Amino acid sequence: MSDKYKDQLKIVIKHFPLRNHEFAHKAAQASLAANEQGKFWEYHTKLFENYQSINDDKLVQIAGELKLDMDKFQSDMNLPNIQRIISRDMQNGRRIGVKGTPTIFMNGKRTIFRNLNDIIEKIDSELKRNNKTL
Numbered sequence: 001m002s003d004k005y006k007d008q009l010k011i012v013i014k015h016f017p018l019r020n021h022e023f024a025h026k027a028a029q030a031s032l033a034a035n036e037q038g039k040f041w042e043y044h045t046k047l048f049e050n051y052q053s054i055n056d057d058k059l060v061q062i063a064g065e066l067k068l069d070m071d072k073f074q075s076d077m078n079l080p081n082i083q084r085i086i087s088r089d090m091q092n093g094r095r096i097g098v099k100g101t102p103t104i105f106m107n108g109k110r111t112i113f114r115n116l117n118d119i120i121e122k123i124d125s126e127l128k129r130n131n132k133t134l
Helices: 024-035 040-049 056-065 070-076 080-095 116-129
Strands: 104-106 109-111
Touching: 024 040, 024 056, 024 070, 024 080, 040 056, 056 070, 104 116
Parallel strands: none
Antiparallel strands: 104 109
């Protein structure tokens, strides 16, 4: 999907770690620490592939699989800026009514999808509506 819309979409991830998931906040920190080494999307993808087994060891294992500088990764997880990003994202989410994850907004409107095909159809529709070429 990413190649099809390469120059037509802007994807923004906002962190909204749920309180009922013991490692959600640490996972958000870890993904942002991975971003410090240019590996956000790779880390993010692996988190979702392993979402049922996320714990401290798995967060470190994923970083190792991506060949991150482990000392920097561990240090960056606690950077004040990373904490501010997560806090800001959560405040923003609460303000606009986010209750769970994932929550998807398209052109500023909350949208509910059942599957990837629904997302693709909606993207195509929005691009046509905005007169952008596919």
